[in-house]
Amino acid sequence: MTGPLRVVISDDDDMIRDALREVLEEQPDIEVVGVGRDAEDAITLAERHRPAVAVLDVRMPxxxxxxxxxxxxxxxxxxAVLAFSAYSDHASMASMETAGAVEYLAKGVPNREIVAAVRRLAGR
Known part of the structure; x- marks a missing residue:
């Protein structure tokens, strides 16, 4: 794989979106190619940019x-889809797994875990 690992982020919380983008863009091998605030944005951005990883909030409009x-x-x-949520209940996790999410992280994990998960999902 050559070039930066391309990522799309979608979360309805402005602070979370900005923080995720900042954390990921600090990495020399990761490029955030799209940031959205709801499910429709996430789908549109993924189709447009064909990222290696889509980081999705579980509960968004x-x-x-x-x-x-x-x-x-x-x-x-x-x-690959990475679920990123403030909710770590079984129902939320199961619904994302059934929908195709490869991994599920609870908001509040250390930044290095987010970066590692994105790289892992992209096969790096």
């Missing part, structure tokens, strides 16, 4: 992360 994950996995089979 437009059908939530599960809807976005299902659509992204179907429309962009080369994109």
């Amino acid at each position: 437009g059908g939530g992360g599960a809807r976005a994950a299902r659509e992204i996995v179907t429309r962009c089979p080369g994109t």
Whole structure:
């Protein structure tokens, strides 16, 4: 794989979106190619940019992360989905796994874990 690892982020919380973008863009091998605020944004950005990884909030407008994950996995089979949520209950985790998320991280994990998960999902 050559070039930067391309990532799309979608979260309805402005602070979370900005923080995720900052954390990921600090890495020389990662490029955030799109940032959205709902499921529809996530789907559109994934189709437009074909990222290696889509980082999705579980509970966001437009059908939530599960809807976005299902659509992204179907429309962009080369994109891995990382669920990123404040909720770590079984139902939230199960719905994202069923929708196609490869990994699930709870908000508040150390930044190095987020970066490591993105790289892992991209196969780096």
